[in-house]
Amino acid sequence: MDTFKKLKSFYWPYRHLFFTSMVLLLFVNVITVAYPIILQITIDDGITKGEYGWIPYLALGFIAVMIFRGLATFVQQYTGDLFGITSVYKLRNELYKKLQYLPFRYYDNAKTGDLMSRLTADVEGFRFFLSFGFTELLRFVFTLSICFGVMFYYSVSLTLMTMISLPFLAIAVYRFDKLIHPAFRGIRRSFGRLNTNVQENISGINTVKSLSREGFQTSKFMNSNEDFKNREISTSNIWAKYFPLMELLGNVGVIVILSYGGYLVIHGDLKPGELVAFYSLIGYILDPIITLGFTINMFSQSKASGERLLEILEADEEITDNENALQAERLTGEVEFNNVTLQYFGDEKAALKEITFKAQPGKVIGLIGSTGSGKTSITQLMTRFYEPAGGAVYIDGKKVNEYSLHSLRSNIGFVMQESFLFSSTIKSNIAYGKPEASMEDIIHAAKMAQAHDFIMELPDGYDTMLGERGLGLSGGQKQRIAIARAICLDPSILILDDATSAVDMDTEFKIQEGLREVMKGRTTFIIAHRISSLKHADEILVLENGRIVERGKHDELLENGGPYERIYKIQFRDQQAILQSQTG
Numbered sequence: 001m002d003t004f005k006k007l008k009s010f011y012w013p014y015r016h017l018f019f020t021s022m023v024l025l026l027f028v029n030v031i032t033v034a035y036p037i038i039l040q041i042t043i044d045d046g047i048t049k050g051e052y053g054w055i056p057y058l059a060l061g062f063i064a065v066m067i068f069r070g071l072a073t074f075v076q077q078y079t080g081d082l083f084g085i086t087s088v089y090k091l092r093n094e095l096y097k098k099l100q101y102l103p104f105r106y107y108d109n110a111k112t113g114d115l116m117s118r119l120t121a122d123v124e125g126f127r128f129f130l131s132f133g134f135t136e137l138l139r140f141v142f143t144l145s146i147c148f149g150v151m152f153y154y155s156v157s158l159t160l161m162t163m164i165s166l167p168f169l170a171i172a173v174y175r176f177d178k179l180i181h182p183a184f185r186g187i188r189r190s191f192g193r194l195n196t197n198v199q200e201n202i203s204g205i206n207t208v209k210s211l212s213r214e215g216f217q218t219s220k221f222m223n224s225n226e227d228f229k230n231r232e233i234s235t236s237n238i239w240a241k242y243f244p245l246m247e248l249l250g251n252v253g254v255i256v257i258l259s260y261g262g263y264l265v266i267h268g269d270l271k272p273g274e275l276v277a278f279y280s281l282i283g284y285i286l287d288p289i290i291t292l293g294f295t296i297n298m299f300s301q302s303k304a305s306g307e308r309l310l311e312i313l314e315a316d317e318e319i320t321d322n323e324n325a326l327q328a329e330r331l332t333g334e335v336e337f338n339n340v341t342l343q344y345f346g347d348e349k350a351a352l353k354e355i356t357f358k359a360q361p362g363k364v365i366g367l368i369g370s371t372g373s374g375k376t377s378i379t380q381l382m383t384r385f386y387e388p389a390g391g392a393v394y395i396d397g398k399k400v401n402e403y404s405l406h407s408l409r410s411n412i413g414f415v416m417q418e419s420f421l422f423s424s425t426i427k428s429n430i431a432y433g434k435p436e437a438s439m440e441d442i443i444h445a446a447k448m449a450q451a452h453d454f455i456m457e458l459p460d461g462y463d464t465m466l467g468e469r470g471l472g473l474s475g476g477q478k479q480r481i482a483i484a485r486a487i488c489l490d491p492s493i494l495i496l497d498d499a500t501s502a503v504d505m506d507t508e509f510k511i512q513e514g515l516r517e518v519m520k521g522r523t524t525f526i527i528a529h530r531i532s533s534l535k536h537a538d539e540i541l542v543l544e545n546g547r548i549v550e551r552g553k554h555d556e557l558l559e560n561g562g563p564y565e566r567i568y569k570i571q572f573r574d575q576q577a578i579l580q581s582q583t584g
């Protein structure tokens with residue numbers, strides 16, 4: 001019940017709907033028990049005694065009871081459903097909000113398909129229980145207590161005899177629950193894996209097709225599907241074994257009524273009408289007892305779903321605003337790293353070691369080094385995507401964690417290696433970080449990013465709808481829109497992480513010409529593999545294995561005889577080779 005207790009804040013505010021539904025359920029149960037009682041009176045006081053005049057009145061009473069019951073059932077089901085739907089609406093919103101604020105570290109280990117199945121199938125499983133499961137559990141309690149009450153009133157000994165099989169039934173139900181709960185948890189996990197497979201396959205369809213791995217992907221999916229199927233089969237086996245057993249044990253009561261009840265009637269210890277009423281009552285009791293398996297099953301499923309939802313809700317947000325966080329309107333953009341170390345979760349060695357540098361406002365810092373040397377990691381500490389394990393990062397003389405995340409990040413324009421474009425218009429993609437931006441701001445940003453001309457050539461210009469992940473644009477065009485997006489923020493710090501790697505040299509040159517204008521008054525970090533992209537930087541930091549191994553201006557570094565010079569020579573040699581092949 002811990003899961004339900006923890007999720008209480010989502011359904012408890014709507015308890016009035018739940019209690020209305022429950023009171024009506026009790027009412028419906030009481031009325032239901034009136035049927036066999038009316039039947040008993042009709043037989044014992046009407047037919048047996050020859051008082052036929054009563055029968056039309058009893059029939060009318062019966063119709064009235066049925067109408068009442070129908071109305072009560074309608075309202076009871078409606079309020080019960082509303083209870084589930086409204087609770088889950090709030091839960092779904094909360095889950096989505098939580099996902100927005102979870103740190104990058106969470107996503108490093110999470111799988112999209114699995115998260116999707118939590119937000120859909122698990123939420124739905126939980127709703128189903130709130131709407132129907134609770135009601136079914138209470139129906140069980142109400143029906144059993146009311147029916148047994150009436151049965152005891154008619155005959156104590158016959159009631160006790162009908163209860164003979166109940167302890168066995170209880171054992172069967174208990175064992176069923178013990179098996180079915182883990183089985184359902186397994187099904188939910190397996191479904192999450194299945195979703196992940198589909199999602200990854202669709203997202204990576206280019207890679208799959210270009211490497212002709214369709215067969216491999218299909219068999220990978222088939223394995224997951226097989227696992228899902230096997231789990232479903234083994235769960236349905238549990239059902240198949242226990243359901244008839246529970247039904248059989250329940251039916252022992254019917255046999256007892258017919259044999260022992262018949263004996264009592266013959267000896268005049270029970271009236272015939274009472275025996276008929278008994279027979280109907282045991283029918284009412286058996287139904288919830290037998291479906292108790294189904295209800296428990298639903299309970300188990302929703303408990304498993306609730307646990308998976310709680311895993312998201314309870315995940316540590318880690319990187320949040322500190323108390324009294326500063327709301328900096330506009331930073332000047334002085335960035336300082338003081339002996340910073342970074343260790344990613346699960347990694348044995350540090351990704352950054354003893355990083356120390358200071359970037360004055362408006363300066364351009366170039367970061368170069370082999371892949372995995374830590375260039376991106378440096379920039380991700382400025383935006384607080386991750387926290388350093390040692391040392392501190394300062395912006396405008398204050399530690400980055402002193403600012404509110406919003407004010408910090410809205411001062412930093414980040415163009416990533418692979419920026420994500422949403423399936424909406426180009427205009428709204430550019431203005432994504434600054435929704436209040438005017439059309440002039442958007443066009444200005446696009447012009448700076450050398451994107452305006454190609455946007456104007458598109459049929460709907462800035463109103464062109466982009467497909468998912470920017471489908472319909474070339475890699476270079478997507479990147480230019482991403483650059484425009486960062487510029488649109490008018491940030492005081494601009495980070496270009498391999499931002500021009502997807503464009504040709506000519507476009508790169510043009511973008512850089514434009515960026516030179518953009519960089520004015522902003523501290524800019526350029527991560528690049530091509531020396532040509534950062535040779536004008538005020539300071540170049542050369543990284544190797546998470547350490548700064550060289551620093552200085554382009555000309556100074558060329559004289560150093562270190563890694564920078566080596567990279568330059570390789571790239572220069574390549575250029576020479578290209579030129580020779582073109583001229584020669």
Ligand SMILES: Nc1ncnc2c1ncn2[C@@H]1O[C@H](COP(=O)(O)OP(=O)(O)OP(=O)(O)O)[C@@H](O)[C@H]1O
Pocket residue numbers: 108344345347351369370371372373374375376377378
């Ligand atoms: N989210 C992460 N979780 C765990 N390890 C990570 C994560 N991101 C980066 N790393 C590791 O940290 C190290 C530095 O990575 P980083 O991305 O900063 O390098 P980089 O110099 O930007 O490389 P590239 O030029 O390929 O982009 C690498 O060893 C990488 O494997």
